[in-house]
Amino acid sequence: MIEIKDVSFTYNQAEAPSLSQVSLSIREGECVLLCGKSGCGKTTMTRLLNGMIPDFYDGALDGQIRVKGFDPVNCSMYEISKVVGTVFQNPRTQFYTVNTTSEIAFGCKNYGWPPEQIRERVMQAAADLHIEELLDRNIFELSGGEKQKIALPSAGRSRPRRTMWWRRRNRPNAPN
């Protein structure tokens, strides 16, 4: 699902590359922990996968990246955000709303889903993560861990199969 081949990246005006000749392959369903000392390039790797490089962070890039068939470097943010979601180290910096339910719904609203589908998606995500009691709360009154639990479904694009089936049948050209 994620294929990275011989990737090197140097931020603009940096003296040394932040990533040098990195290759890795991650299959669907695998949970991979990327670890290493501070400054070794973990965040830079996530920026390559979610399209922030080169859209937001410019620099010299070599190598090949594929995420579910997409090339995050050459496709639009709108396209890559269908398959990649990012939860930041500090989730407080990524919220757009002040209400937990609205926050989980935010991404789907941007894709123009019908309200009943968004409601279903929010309830399903809350059930999957056992966070029903966190719905309809003020985000700023949550603990740090609870904020992360809201950031996760808000960043994620996964949803029940029946929702996908409904969408294909009723809106065949809608974004996945």
Ligand SMILES: Nc1ncnc2c1ncn2[C@@H]1O[C@H](COP(=O)(O)OP(=O)(O)OP(=O)(O)O)[C@@H](O)[C@H]1O
């Ligand atoms: N916007 C930037 N411009 C120039 N250099 C950068 C930029 N962001 C990161 N770097 C440099 O790239 C290297 C990798 O940084 P990165 O943030 O990917 O590390 P990290 O592994 O996530 O570190 P940490 O564990 O501290 O979060 C570091 O040397 C850093 O100084």
Ligand SMILES: [Mg+2]
């Ligand atoms: Mg980091």
